[in-house]
Amino acid sequence: MPRYLLTAALPYANGPIHIGHLAGCYLPADVYHRYLKAKGEDALLICGTDEHGVAITLQARKEGVTPQELVDRNFKVIHQAFEGLGIVFTHFSRTSREIHHREAQAFFLDLYNKGFLKEKTTSQFYDPVAGTFLADRYLVGTCPHCSFDGAYGDQCEKCGTSLSPDELQYPRSVLSGSVPEKRETNNWFLPMDEMLHLPEFATYTERIARWKSNVKGQFNSWVQQGLQPRSMTRDLDWGVKVPLEGAEGKVLYVWFDAPIGYLSATKEYMDLQGNPEGWRDYWESEDSRLVHFIGKDNIVFHTLIFPMMLAAHGQMVLPWQVPANEFMNLEGRKLSTSRGWAVWLHEYLQDIPGRQDELRYTLLCNLPETKDADFSWQDYQLRVNSELVAILGNFVNRVMVLTHKLSDGHCGDLPTVEANTSHVSLELELAGTRQEILLAMEQFRLREAMAGVIHLARLGNRYLAETEPWKLLKTDSEAASRVLRLAAELCAELCIALEPFLPFTASKLSHQLQWQASAQEREAWWNPGSADSKGTVDARTRYLAQGHRLGPAALLFVPIEDELIQAQIHKLSPMNDSKLENDPKPENKSKPENTPKPDAELKPEVTYDQFAALDLRIATILSAQPVPGADKVLEIKVDLGDEQRTVVSGIAQHFQPEELVGKQVLMLTNLAPRKIRGIVSQGMLLMAENQEGQLVLVGPNGNGILPGDRVS
């Protein structure tokens, strides 16, 4: 029997969890895990917070707390929110724990000792303004081969040559624009190009054919493009220390360290179970199936880099399946935490208490399994009211009420096959739907499986409509009793079927029926073939004993009122601005390898002389045109009164070129010229950024201002 090792992407501890995270991986992981457990499989679901990386340190600095304080707080919020929604992990750890540091270092050393990590000493550039070492691509300068003044630290875009940063002439920092200092530093590289040919990895590559198209596509694309050695260490002080001599001030690259979190969390769990070697059954055993639940932004790391690390380490299983989901939008727009465009799980649980399954259901119905999906509050209301309330809740309620009317809640006999063909056709349809649910689950089509479960209740409603037990009640109470018994059996079956998806509802229903599924009953239901020969009433598994008394009827779901929806929509957009079309800086980064954004704090004070050094003037835009091969910059010609200049400005996604012509704008004129995309930019246009992240021209308000007029 296979064992399953499920992982859900480690949530990054710089903020709480929102519905996008849930739909992307945590809810599917939880449902699949519950499904496997119900089926009687041996399965672990491992997760934990990822607490390292630059973004954490920046966020902490912004809030005026230490990184540790920040991650402590977020760990708690995240962990509690998951629990609140019934997302149950076998173990939920965190990468800041000692065991993780130890494991990550051991893993690193293992690869190091096997020769998979190649040290390179480089004169890395250090940005004295940003206070950080600069990754290769954060450097620009002149290419030594073709003299192109826009080459990056790793490659020249113009002539295609691969470069190392110290080959660059006249290097500059992309972050601050300052001239970086050269500082000696060592880093360790994973030779991904070579590792592609490891036998373990080559074997692994074959199974990718049966994966989802989005995952397959990304994987193939990377392999075909050719891989390059990638540095697995960083010059930073927050993270897992590099366990080598002379590596002070260096930590493991978060993408090296984070997936090892799956391993260290498993070990931590097994230690707590008093079974310190137990992790081997899941990580080293051939019959173990490693499944990574992730969002689409993580595909390359989970299908390429981490598997290579595992292959290099040796003896470890490589992913069996990576059912990566696309993204969940909110009311038609991308989620954006910085603009408050998100539904936060911890807030939902607080604002709408006792409605966990309503959220689980709506998200499950809309999982972005093949493409980006959309969550809207109206859809939420509609799904709850017309599906959970009207189909599922109503069916159960009808059965409960009728049974109490008929026999004070006591269950009668099961119908016989000959009694009425409605019974038989119900049985057949139930069995068919069950098979569809099972098939969908096997193929990670959770949305379809969820719909199938609701369909079971729909079949129940149809059965009641056909048999009309409320009429039989008066004419033939025996017949009524049999119909209701079968309907009650279906309620019990619903209990089992609902559990992985809507555990709170399953539990309520179970209580209401005064009945609980045994492990055998659950396993029989969830295993194909185990009960499908019992398609008729006489032979079917009986869940409820004859004469069993149901508990008092209680509503499983209550309709969502308009006011609730209005309040949530209102909360979502305090300034309901319909112009918010483009999202130039969407929040979606789960990892910190991105350019740090300037934070909201005031910068350190400057002297008057420093200010006076700036030459600020009003310019009039004469023309603006797109730059071929660049999405974000425009080539702009401006009039400064006695001269005209060309400026290359990164505003292409905020303005149409034609709408800029003739506008007056504030300009910094004595900034050092700089080539961008082969065009010399002589100065910088100054813009204001509003709360939605849109750029707005800054220009004179009064009259009589001419091009070239000074600003001071």
Added chain:
RNA sequence: GGCGGGGUAGCUCAGAUGGUUAGAGCGUAGGAUUCAUAACCCUAAGGUCGGCAGUUCGAUUCUGCUCCCCGCUACCA
């Protein structure tokens, strides 16, 4: 810009190794019913399957080009 994924009924989404009437749920309309949270049940209307070419006896399904959305990546002095 490069690479990958997606664009299918009013809405949210399935599906199609190319072939008679392209599906589901919701919504809408009509009917039936009253046990039930005015819920359930039945029926119907609704789609040039992003656009333009091509291959083919036949394409929504294959090929090329193009537009739009998303991700990775590059670009923002």
